[in-house]
Amino acid sequence: MSTLTIIANIHAKADKIDLVKTELLKLVPITRADAGCINYDLHQNNEDPAHFTFFENWESREIWQEHMNAPHLAAYMAAIDGAVEQFTFTEMTKID
Template sequence: MTQPFALVGTARPKPERVEELKQLLLSFVEPTRQESGCLEYHFHEDRDDPGVFLFYEAWRSQADLDAHLALPHMQAFWERRMDYLETDFDIRFLDMRSPYQGAGGAGAH
């Protein structure tokens, strides 16, 4: 069985683009959760620093994440991300050491 692949990221939007970026990132949640390799996909806003967004993603494999990132809407967003961000995403790639029992298949959202 392939080990799940996860990441956590932080987005610090330009002050004038906070709401626009929030709505755009929220629009990615449900379609992404429907992708076959997606195990978890969560979007958060920092309680102590509103307007700072964090996301957590877990994928069945690196290949599933790569397929997600290659989708046209994700490519388009990646190319224009700096229109929204003060600084580029801070992304940390993680090896999941404690997967849920059901993390080997879709539907473990």
């Protein structure tokens, strides 16, 4: 089975950028230690500091779904409640 690539875009509210960034950074070491996580890289847009992007690769979609239900992700969602303007993710498969 092919690996799963996730591109997640998080747009923080203008007055909540620091909060969202702090909470996103907490996810990085915990998630990188998850079984099946190939990489989990957080980026911040140079021209729009409220825009964060994760580039993630997982061994399978099932493993990624386990991550989405993990306690550390639930804690993140509770901590940023009301601080995010928009969140989108795209599932992709590498073809070459």
